[in-house]
Amino acid sequence: MELTFKVNGHPERLELEGHETLLDVLRDDLNLTGTKEGCREGECGACTVLVNGRAVDSCIYAAMAAQDMEIETVEGLATSDGLNSLQNAFAESGGVQCGFCTPGFLMMLTALLDKYPHPDRVQVRDALSGNICRCTGYAQIEEAVERCIRQRTIE
Amino acid sequence: MLERFISVSSEEEALAQLNAHGEELQILAGGTDLMVQLQQSGQRTRRLLHIEKIPGLQKISYNGETGIGALCTHRQIVESTLLAHYRSLRQAAAQVGGWQTQMVGTLGGNICNASPAADTLPPLLVHDARITLVSQARGSRVVDLEKFLLGRRHTDRHHDELVSGITLSQPPERGSDIYIKVGRRSATEVAIVGLAACVALDEHRRLIEDVRLAVCSVGPVPKRLYEIENLIKGQEISDSLLDEAGEMLLELIEPIDDVRASKKYRAMVAPRVLREAITCCAQNASG
Amino acid sequence: MSLLGENLVRTDAVGKLTGEARYTVDYDGKDLLHGSLLRSPVPAGLIKAIDTTVAESLPGVRCVITAKDAPDARAGWVLREQALFARKQVRFEGEVIAAVAADTPEQAREAVAAIILDLAETQAVGDMETALAENAPLVHPEWKSYQPVSGEDYPRHGNIASELMADDDAVDVAFENADLIVEDEFTSNRQYQAYIEPKSAVGIYRDGRYTIHTGHQYPFNVRDRVAQYLDVRPSQVRVIGHSIGGGFGGKLDTGLEPYAAILSKFSGGRPVKIVNNRTEDILTCPSRENAVIKMRSALDKQGNLLGRELICHMDNGAYSGEMAFMPSVIFHLAGSVYKVGNIRVIARLVYTNTAPTGAMRGVSGVYFCAFQERHMDHIADELGVDRREYRLRNLVGNGDTLLSGQVLDDADLLRKGFEKMEEAAPWSQLNDNKKPWHGIGICAGTWITNSMPGSVQLILNEDGTVTVVTAATDNGSGAVSMGITQIVAEHFGLPADDIVVTMPDTDVAAYDGGSQGSRTTHIVGRAAGIAADELKGMIFDVASGMLEAGRDDLELVNGQVGVVGYPDSRISLGDIAMTATWTRGPLSASGSYTTAPVPYNPGCASGMLFPFFPTPTYHVHLAEVEVNPVTGNVRVVRYIVVQEVGRVINPAGVRGQIQGAVAQGIGHALYESLRIRDSRYLERSLEAYRLPLAVDMPEVEIITMEHPHALGPFGAKGVGEPAIILAPATVACAVSDAIGRPFNSIPITPEDVLEAIVGKEKQL
Known part of the structure; x- marks a missing residue:
């Protein structure tokens, strides 16, 4: 079956069998290995990507369901000037340790901030209920969101 | 060769597919549970009917009664102002997995999945939800959710039918509702016990005029607790009444041991949750 | 400007934030094959036959190998007891029986499923009680034939994999004379490291050597273990490190590496990648061991501790790994926080037919502290003394000794920790203002900085930057990407951007003890300091000639060398390097370091003893919890850590x-x-194994106590582990306080809590 969609702005056309997950297609067919697999059951959020702006666990999302849609992955976040404000805030707040969960957090938070540009900490924590970080204990990730919001307000 | 993944963009197309191949098609409406099952069971040959692109089934509406399209996502329900008076449903939807699950998972999918632990089912049951099903051959029919749920992961949907929407009864006057979920963590849990209550008080805000109660995760299928409702209706809330209700609850549920919690804990916590839910609702309704 | 104490961004941040960072699972290549393992479906059994003919004939399959294809060798960290593939007996669910390499992961899995295994299940020894019972089946009937990796054999027998005893007859006297005896039994369950990156490895066999790609905490341990399994010299194995998606002790011993290596050998040298799915990862993880401790204390009328007896049973699982050392952790900790009089310690490591346990952050100390602290609360309650007050009364101080005789030089820091905590959260105020269903706990602990050796080679590049060649690994902690980078930059007055740290490679860098035991910043940082001093000496030699000035008149400031007092005389490190390279040869220097042994009494205990408790650090924690009386759920609402760190680098x-x-x-x-x-x-999944989420976590209030260590890099000591060793202790004490009932089992489940609440309600 043919899947056509856009990934980080690039049109892609792939031949699939039909049951592939979006995660496998991104990693194996498109070599976008920034998106990680942590559990393959929608528990850890490491594989979070955006499908038409919605944050989804790509490990349990049928690739074919993304027909004609726009996919955004961690590889699409940085701009020609370098890291975007959310990525920068993660770096500066110490929101990254081992980094394996990081792409998923970035994509979830991208979706959150797109919809709610000024979430408070309770909303941020709530929105992160589907993302597990084993290293940081979350505080510096939450701080990164606050730093990002401040930065965007200044801009 | 039959395609393994069929995406339809209209209800007619979906019904035609179901009419022709219903028995071998698995409907994909969000799929946050289905895709996990498919991968774990390795059922790579199952054919998926993807219906998310059918227009019109993603709406929450009010035309004398409240209707929720089958493809409304949990997140939509959480954020809908039209559902302001169905707090329990919004609370339940807000506790289905993480946001990723809530953004993709649909109410229709949650209902048809018929998990014993489905969070949205107890609130839907207390709001007397009715399910609208359509088929190409037989037109449409409306079934009470309660009758629609036949057992563990088993519903009354025929292979050629599509669930198109859910309608809720009017919320009672002087009423309040709540969904309480017991889990180990504060979020992203499969319910150990889930309980929804909707309580309305009389004009003097003293006696319980109407009460509806439903539970999940304490039996093969989420269900209403009519016996307890009848016990409480017309009464004033008291410790002894709630004790009696709690004892009665233990007669009505069939808790089991599983990896999430023991039977003993479920039996211990369920009556306490019942008490808490009724008390909270009555308090809210009185103010 | 000094970089010490600055929040420099970790050097690997950009790669990790853009998706560019390559973890082992991201390894790719045109000729890459995929491996899959047949694991024992039963906890104990005898293999009668393995038929691989069908599996071998499947499309895409390159090789199917079993014990008959592997060297007849046993491997182990401490004891050589484990074969690469189970030959006859299987000892835990998940033990590897066969391996397949195929063109795709699906083909490899299908081939594994097609192996016909004739296996007779035998009676499993499922728990320590069964293992220690008389006439219990032996997990290793051939235990006597096993050899330790080095040195003399140590006390072990039957199902006891290692045993440590420190006995003091005075303990019996203390109990005979006691006015009060307080006794507790504690249990704690296993904890999974639950790094978000499941284990994976790539093996390549080429030119008679094995090359392994793996994101691993301890590459040299992989090298040595693969060499044991495959019966080659360690130098025949090269281990190349990748970004590590978390480890927490779970990636300290080999996992998939030797299988990837041997599969490559049998596949004509093509690289083979194996990746655990989450269930495999859980089933075979070297989790924190479950343990049972019986602790009893003898007290006089005034509540003084006269003596203590401590019997600890630790579940080893089916193979020992590094667990054989762990009884000595209990031994050292037993006298590390409180003066408890005469002590008897009996610590046993017990074989069972369960997955081998291993190291997890704060090895063995986490539950030991939980039990010791609960026991202290219990004693204080019996005596009617305030819990904090009772701890202060019995704290060890400067000059006190551990059971080994090792002198604690800085133990007064414990008392200082309590003072700092008091400033942040006055104890009596917290107690007076406690809301219903709230509880508080306060605990103290001592922890180590692991002493294992590390090394660094520093190269001054011709562009003025410094390359740091080391096998030290950054498991995510920042020990390399912040710690070592910042330490080296500081030595040369360079910005962190001018420091390049290599990824670990056992062919390139000298031995390193791995990211474990809070050691990397301290040990490797010190090694870097030694190398830096030597390299600076060379730099001054060269600059002295270039500036025509005496060596002693030179200074290195902001990456430039100049004559003191002559600001215009500066020459850059790049110019110095260039000059050196073409006149005397490139500039590089090495440094190695390991903590020097501390004097102790060798007769202090019998058994496998880790002889000293290196570079201790001192800590006090306080927690406030809120219990939900409806469900028994517990929430930590406030958490304060006072941690002694030596010196804060970042x-x-x-x-x-x-x-x-x-x-x-x-x-x-x-x-x-x-x-x-x-x-x-x-x-068996992350749905069932619940990891804390953002909504479950309080923001920890952190108070660091700086007490620079004479030999630490700029005074730094270990930081990574200490905060976990007291967390379960403090939460358990707080929950016990909230309910007024003892909680002596970890984890504390809502069921335990609700049972206690219901029990109390019934009493009322």
Whole structure:
């Protein structure tokens, strides 16, 4: 079956069998290995990507369901000037340790901030209920969101 | 060769597919549970009917009664102002997995999945939800959710039918509702016990005029607790009444041991949750 | 400007934030094959036959190998007891029986499924009680034939894999003379490291050597273990490190590496990648061991501690790994916080037919502290003395000794920790203002900085930057990407951007003891300092000639060398390097370091003894919890850590270690456990194994006590582990306080709490 969609702005056309997950297609067919697999059951959020702006666990999302849609992955976040404000805030707040969960957090938070540009900490924590970080204990990730919001307000 | 993944963009197309191949098609409406099952069971040959692109089934509406399209996502329900008076449903939807699950998972999918632990089912049951099903051959029919749920992961949907929407009864006057979920963590849990209550008080805000109660995760299928409702209706809330209700609850549920919690804990916590839910609702309704 | 104490961004941040960072699972290549393993479906059994003919004939399959294809060798960290493939006996669910390499992961899995295994299940020894019973079946009937990796054999017999005894007859006298005896039994369950990156490895066999790609905490351990399994010299194995998606002790011993290596050999040298799915990862993880401790204390009328007896049984699982050392952790900790009089310690490591346990952050100390602290609360309650007051009364101080005779030089820091805590959260005020269903706990602990050796080679590049060649690994902690980078930059007055640290490669860098035991910043940082001093000497030699000035008149400031007092005389490190390279040869220097042994009494104990407790650090924690009286759920609403760190190199890094360690500790205390039923884990997925979420975590209030260590790099000591060793203790004490009932089992489940609440309600 043919899947056509856009990934980080690039049109892609792939031949699939039909049951592939979006995660496998991104990693194996498109070599976008920034998106990680942590559990393959929608528990850890490491594989979070955006499908038409919605944050989804790509490990349990049928690739074919993304027909004609726009996919955004961690590889699409940085701009020609370098890291975007959310990525920068993660770096500066110490929101990254081992980094394996990081792409998923970035994509979830991208979706959150797109919809709610000024979430408070309770909303941020709530929105992160589907993302597990084993290293940081979350505080510096939450701080990164606050730093990002401040930065965007200044801009 | 039959395609393994069929995406339809209209209800007619979906019904035609179901009419022709219903028995071998698995409907994909969000799929946050289905895709996990498919991968774990390795059922790579199952054919998926993807219906998310059918227009019109993603709406929450009010035309004398409240209707929720089958493809409304949990997140939509959480954020809908039209559902302001169905707090329990919004609370339940807000506790289905993480946001990723809530953004993709649909109410229709949650209902048809018929998990014993489905969070949205107890609130839907207390709001007397009715399910609208359509088929190409037989037109449409409306079934009470309660009758629609036949057992563990088993519903009354025929292979050629599509669930198109859910309608809720009017919320009672002087009423309040709540969904309480017991889990180990504060979020992203499969319910150990889930309980929804909707309580309305009389004009003097003293006696319980109407009460509806439903539970999940304490039996093969989420269900209403009519016996307890009848016990409480017309009464004033008291410790002894709630004790009696709690004892009665233990007669009505069939808790089991599983990896999430023991039977003993479920039996211990369920009556306490019942008490808490009724008390909270009555308090809210009185103010 | 000094970089010490600055929040420099970790050097690997950009790669990790853009998706560019390459983890082992991301390894790719045109000729890459995929491996899959046949694991034992039963906890104990005898293999009668393995038929691989069908599997071998499947499309895409390159090789199917079993014990008959592997060297007849046993491997192990301490004891050589484990074969690469089970030959006859299987000893835990998940033990590897066969391996397949194929063109695709699906083909490899299908081939594994097609192997016909004739296996007779035998009676499993599922728990320590069964293992220690008379006439219990032996997990290793051939235990006597096993050889230690080095040195003399140590006390072990039957199902006891290692045993340590420190006996003092005075203990019996103390109990005979006691006015009060307080006795407790504690249990704690297994904890899974639950790094978000499941294990993976790539093996390549070429030119008679094995090359392994793996994101691993301890590459040299992989080298040595693969060499043992495949019966080659360690130098025949090269291990190349990748980004590590978390380890927490779970990636200290080999996992998939030797299988990837041997599969490559049998596949004509093509690279073979093996990746665990989450269930495989859980079933075979070297989790924190479950343990049972019986602790009793003898007290006089005034409540003084006269003596203590401590019997600890630790579940080893089917193979020992590094567990054989762990009884000595209990031994050292037993006298490390409180003066408890005469002590008897009996610590036993017990074989069972369950997955081998291993190291997890704060090895063995986490539950030991939980039990010791609960026991102290119990004693204080019996005496009617305030819990904090009772601790202060019995704290060790400067000059006190451990059971080994090792002198604690800086133990007064414990008392200082209590003072700092008091400033942040006055104890009596907290107690007076406690809301219903709230409880508080306060605990103290001592922890080590692991002493294992490390080394660094520094190269001054011709562009003025410095390359750091080391096999030290950054498991995410920032020890390399912040710590070592910042330390080296500081030595040369360079910005961190001018420091390049290599990824670990056992062919390139000298031995390193791995990211374990909070050691990397301290040990490798010190090695870097030694190398830097030597390299600076060379730099001054060269600059002295270039500037025509005496060596002693030179200074190195902001990456430039000049004559003191002559600001215009500066020459850059790049110019110096260039000059050196073409006149005397490139400039490089090496440094190695390991903590020097501390004097101790060799007769202090019998058994496998880790002889000293290196570079101790001192800590005090306080937690406030809120119990939900309806459900029994517990929430930690406030958490304060007072941590002695030596010297803070990077505050954001220190904070990340403390907050992260507390999160894992809270997870262990309240949410996480690998339960065993019929010798198998109940929790087999991340849905069942609940890890703490953002909504479950308080923001930890952190107070660091700086007390620079004479030999630490700029005074730094270990930071990574200490915050976990007290977290379950403090939460358990707080929950016990909230309910007024003892909670002596980790994790504390809502069921335990609700049972206690219901029990109390019934009494009323």
